[in-house]
Amino acid sequence: MNGRATLTRFAWLSIAAAIVTISLKAGAYLVTGSVGLLSDALESLVNLVAAIIALIALTIAAQPPDEDHSYGHEKAEYFSSGVEGALILIAALSIAFAAVGRILHPQPIEQPELGLTIAVIASLVNLVVAQILIRAGRRYESITLEADAHHLMTDVYTSAGVIVGVALVSLTGWYLLDPLIALAVAGHIVWTGVQLLRRSVAGLMDTSLPAAEREVLDATLAPFRDEGIIFHALRTRQSGARRFVSFHVLVPGTWSVRRGHTLLEQVERDVRKALPNTTVFTHLEPIEDPASFQDTALDRVEETKDQH
Ligand SMILES: [Zn+2]
Ligand SMILES: [Zn+2]
Known part of the structure; x- marks a missing residue:
């Protein structure tokens, strides 16, 4: 900025x-x-x-x-x-x-x-x-x-x-x-x-980033996908000149915290390089755990049900 x-x-x-x-x-x-x-x-x-x-x-x-x-x-x-x-x-x-x-x-x-x-x-x-x-x-x-x-x-x-x-x-x-x-x-x-x-x-209204920028984002994540990393819950929005991007990063559960964090740092840096003025939030999850896949929506289904 x-x-x-x-x-x-x-x-x-x-x-x-x-x-x-x-x-x-x-x-x-x-x-x-x-x-x-x-x-x-x-x-x-x-x-x-x-x-x-x-x-x-x-x-x-x-x-x-x-x-x-x-x-x-x-x-x-x-x-x-x-x-x-x-x-x-x-x-x-x-x-x-x-x-x-x-x-x-x-x-x-x-x-x-x-x-x-x-x-x-x-x-x-x-x-x-x-x-x-x-x-x-x-x-x-x-x-x-x-x-x-x-x-x-x-x-x-x-x-x-x-x-x-x-x-x-x-x-x-x-x-x-x-x-x-x-x-x-x-x-x-x-x-x-x-x-x-x-x-x-x-x-x-927090409209998502334009389609062209979402394609750039997708291309930035592609090399990591090729290595077996899974991304989901990808969300984007714009606040004036600042972009916000958030997503979950799924890696093998046996990875150390250090190894996982190093990957996050690398992915976030690549996203910021591809889309200037972007603030990136990530969330690290074990790929083997089914619970990792139940948080892709804004609301968690089972918790929402419990409240009614
Ligand atoms: Zn960090
Ligand atoms: Zn998740």
Whole structure:
């Protein structure tokens, strides 16, 4: 988990970008009166809130495990990406609401050139910051940074729609185009919000590692299987950037504790090498004992029965 303590610098970058774009877009709205630019400015305000939440989540996630959180604090990232998804959905609703109002009460747009120029500059700021965040998000496996980057890219698409809308209105004089394009953009960003919510819920639900990573895990255990070692009760889950893997290791009962432990150390090291940022838990069992095979489920069948 090296280097993750400094991830907050990306959240600060996002906060700075939000302040710059809010100022630009709010100014552009005051000058032009374009509802598209207003909704754009409102969404940048949401960006500021999202970036602050990302900063808090990354700060908490970087804390080392302690007595109250012995599995670490990495899950804090899912709250941030979940809130980010919800905020994107709210932004889509507010854009749609403003656009419908504009359709019912069409108004001419004043000084479209200035509005366009400012929207283009703000979009470039968002585009550059989003690319930096998405790279950092992938490199450090931070769903918080990735979510923030998607959010900023959503803004870029929104702004592109607004720019096209304002430009077309100034060319054709058909005022309905501005809100109609805003509606289309709102529909598009609903999708991004839903995806982020889905991934956040998956993380909070302790969803298993992706199939590709489970295959890597299987390939790592294969050489040991060839030597007659049996593995079962294999469980995986993800907590932000940290992976958790646990399984039972069945060896001949005549092995010494030392020999068994040396094998566990080797298997665990190989798993950590194959899947970075993985915490491995193992449980050593004698291969000849039938009881070793009765603990593969989360609950032990006979004990569960006894309780009823
Ligand atoms: Zn040990
Ligand atoms: Zn077992």
